[in-house]
Amino acid sequence: MMEHDQQGDQHEDAAHEDAANEDTAPEDTGRAAQQAAERAERHRSGFVTFVGRPNAGKSTLMNALVGEKIAITSSKPQTTRHAIRGVVHRDDAQLVIVDTPGMHKPRTLLGQRLNSVVKTTLGDVDVICLCIPADEPIGPGDRYIDQQLEGFPRARKIAIVTKTDRASKKAVAAQLLAVSELREWDAIVPISSVKGSQLDVLVDQLVALLPVGPPLYEADTTTEESLSVRLAELIREAALEGVRDELPHSIMVTIDDIVPREGRDLTDVYANLWVERDSQKGIIIGKGGSRLRQVGADARAEIERTLGTQVHLDLRVKVAKEWQGDPKQLGRFGF
């Protein structure tokens, strides 16, 4: 009701102004409406995804573009497990970003399932970006993924040379040349997510390749990923910190419950940290529980930032024997 009244007032005000400037006002109104219609006609929207070998900088780039920490980053390869969407909003465009796990030659059942997630995602998007680090030579892993792109002829393709802050200008130029020889790209863009350089150029290029269409999401959306998945990812990221061996592939986190305490600025989060073997349980827990305490403290700090309340984190370490090769266990973890 209130809103209607206010709108009514505004219309009246506008009518007054029209009367005062009889010659120009109707024309102005017409022009404004026409401009809005033209803007709507030019508005672009669509889906974009980043592929590349493990550690190529995909998650970091997506976070830099969306401006909120939603996909986990780590110095360990193959740590992105979910196709997380982030949305970049602009007046003239909306980019929906789908983050994919690193595409790689599958060795385990988990690897195969990840690849099938990647393939479903790629079949659906408007633009595929292949990320190749500036500071490492193009290798068989990059070529394998580049060849896979042949299977998705509908999508436009951009090559992104990542981590340019880690290479000299000359090395970046050489990498751009090497990348250009892989295939006919719609664009090739060198960027640094850490320095934030060339990200605007990349977004411009992406937008230019999207189809004309209305916004797909509300303006305040940055991610569709459910809260428990986001919190699970934060805990997994904390658990991966400082683990030097093969453990990253064996860690999985599930959330049982997220319960705000009534009348208090405090949320209880109940989570399980799954490993594959008893020996790994020992590594995670550490001497006298010291490592687990650290993981809990690190994860809690990140979760508090996400939830905006204090957090009590109940974190339990459990063993799911060889879950990466077990279809039942994989199903339980959502693969």
Ligand SMILES: Nc1nc2c(ncn2[C@@H]2O[C@H](COP(=O)(O)OP(=O)(O)OP(=O)(O)O)[C@@H](O)[C@H]2O)c(=O)[nH]1
């Ligand atoms: N110096 C520098 N480091 C970067 C940049 N982008 C990413 N990194 C680092 O490279 C490592 C891997 O980055 P991620 O974003 O996790 O890579 P990813 O491709 O998502 O990796 P997976 O999840 O394994 O597929 C991390 O240690 C990042 O901090 C960059 O622009 N500059």
